[in-house]
Amino acid sequence: MRDTFPLPHLSITFFFTLLLAAFPSYAVVSAPVISVHDGDTLTVLIEHRPVRVRLTDIDAPELRQPFGTRSRQSLADLCFGKSAALDVRSLDRYGRTLAQVTCAGTDANAEQVRRGYAWIFTRYARADSPLYTLQSEARAAHRGLWSDPAPTPPWRWRGNGR
Numbered sequence: 001m002r003d004t005f006p007l008p009h010l011s012i013t014f015f016f017t018l019l020l021a022a023f024p025s026y027a028v029v030s031a032p033v034i035s036v037h038d039g040d041t042l043t044v045l046i047e048h049r050p051v052r053v054r055l056t057d058i059d060a061p062e063l064r065q066p067f068g069t070r071s072r073q074s075l076a077d078l079c080f081g082k083s084a085a086l087d088v089r090s091l092d093r094y095g096r097t098l099a100q101v102t103c104a105g106t107d108a109n110a111e112q113v114r115r116g117y118a119w120i121f122t123r124y125a126r127a128d129s130p131l132y133t134l135q136s137e138a139r140a141a142h143r144g145l146w147s148d149p150a151p152t153p154p155w156r157w158r159g160n161g162r
Contacts, residue, residue: 039071079103116144
């Protein structure tokens with residue numbers, strides 16, 4: 001008979017809650033990326049459990065939205081199958097880990113904006129964020145979603161019932 005039992009799903013949430021409480025601005029975890037859901041959400045493996053991670057300060061097109069599939073592919077090219085360094089910030093209302101994500105030395109959050117595959121999520125990003133410069137450059141160069149003359153931000157697209 002085993003002395004141990006598998007950790008329940010909530011234990012990962014509890015782990016991150018404790019981590020954030022102990023080290024609010026220095027909670028960095030490394031974990032392999034096992035899947036990419038869309039342009040701003042991926043899954044890593046921590047303690048043999050999948051953990052859904054939402055990239056902070058950006059919002060990528062939804063999969064069924066124009067550029068959604070390309071945004072997902074861009075994040076997959078950056079992170080899938082690689083080890084990600086997660087600078088954990090908090091948990092969102094869906095229980096996802098919110099983090100600044102670095103894959104193979106590349107800031108994935110910033111790179112998605114630089115490539116034109118994500119907007120700055122102005123509701124959450126700091127006013128002095130370097131992401132604003134990257135977004136302006138992507139827009140001026142008509143990269144990614146900025147090649148559309150009137151791209152619809154995902155928060156508006158979701159709000160319009162798609």
